[in-house]
Amino acid sequence: MGKGAMKFGGKSGLLPKPKEIFKQPYKHQVYKKQTDSGYAEGILHPKNITRDYIPSKVFTPEQLLKRSAHEPAKKFTEDEIAKMPISQQFKVKNAQMRREYLKDSYQKEVERLENLEKHEELLKLEEEKLAQEAAKHTQSKAEFFTSPTLESYLSDPLVRPRTAEEQESLRIKKESNRLQTRLNADTQRAASLFELYNASINFAITEEKLEKLVDAAFDSKADEAWNNVASSTPNKISAVKNHVTFDNALVDIVLDNVNKGPGYEAVEDYLNGFTDDIKELAEQIKKEKNQQDIEAANENLNKVAEMKRTDV
Known part of the structure; x- marks a missing residue:
């Protein structure tokens, strides 16, 4: 697997096209003929054809289910199925499971198509609303006088010259x-x-x-x-x-x-003068350290003197 397959979810090669479940319409639709389409009046057309639109034949999910996975002529009970051979039981259960799965897939496909149609209708309504608002829009005087035109682009320089402040x-x-x-x-x-x-x-x-x-x-x-x-x-x-x-x-x-x-x-x-500052700081720290040492020595001497007094 190459690096290029990662953008396809780790799948490489040519993937098959998804199979359409409803190849024909699953419900009746009202056809609206587009304007300025078809044959012009007074112009002959070939025989055995019509100028009117011929809609495709509608196959509902129930008809498709009846044609591809119809119900058996006789329904067996659980006791009758238990008495059948194992191979016959497998055929009966497999047919029933196939009908259930196929019916579920038809229902989900219908729901998906209906949601898709609703989404398309909402998008169409939104586009029409935006088009109506754009048609009602009136250009203000400020917009009219400040909007650039092609003549202004051709007459004015392409690059704005710098002002005196910008040049300075x-x-x-x-x-x-x-x-x-x-x-x-x-x-x-x-x-x-x-x-x-x-x-x-x-x-x-x-x-x-x-x-x-x-x-x-x-x-x-x-x-x-x-x-x-x-x-x-x-x-x-x-x-x-x-x-x-x-x-x-x-x-x-x-x-x-x-x-x-x-x-x-x-x-x-x-x-x-940075070196002099460092020297002054060092001397100040040294003086403070010496003062601290003197104070500590005096405290120690006082403690020793007190101890001698108590011994006497």
Whole structure:
């Protein structure tokens, strides 16, 4: 079963058309000839036909039931059926059950068709009511003067021009977007410059710095440090490395450092005074904590003094 069969209730293939129970009318209907239909007057038509409508023969549910599942000529009682052979009993009971089911199906089909006719009549009455209301509708002056016409569409522009307020609002939005884009680019450039500036500490940009780096590379103490590291176990080296890396990363996150130096956001916070506010808040919390500790110590001293007085 493919995915396309799910929209058909999980059924695939070509389903057979439902069989019509009443292939012919089950009740008499009054036929109304449509206007301007049929043969024109004075025009001959073929022989053995008529210009009048010949309605189909009506077969009521009772007639259909009598023709397809008629009642038996003799009705057997329960005692007579019990004395029959099993095969004969099955035939009699099967025929009776078929008549009951067929009669029930005819009744349900008639009810369905009658409900369908009532629904169609209600829809027709509703359409006629709407048509009458539409015919009685009179166009008001406001509707007449405000409803657009084909000439108005052709004479006026297809797109309404913006007003002065809308043009000014659009200009302000464009300017705001341009400034925001420029600010984002400048901020990113400043952050990159801070990273480069902090990383330049390790660059040999002067001869003195180059000599220091060369001397450090060939220093005996550096060789001893590397030898100590090489002689250590791999587990010890990985532990020290991870510990140092974690500490450095934690310090950089807390202080907002980049390449062991202050980053753009840290400098911006310092210039805006945010760092000073944090320091003042930390000092205030520290003072409050010290005051609480002093008060707690005084309470403990008073308790000890009272205990000594009671002992004396």
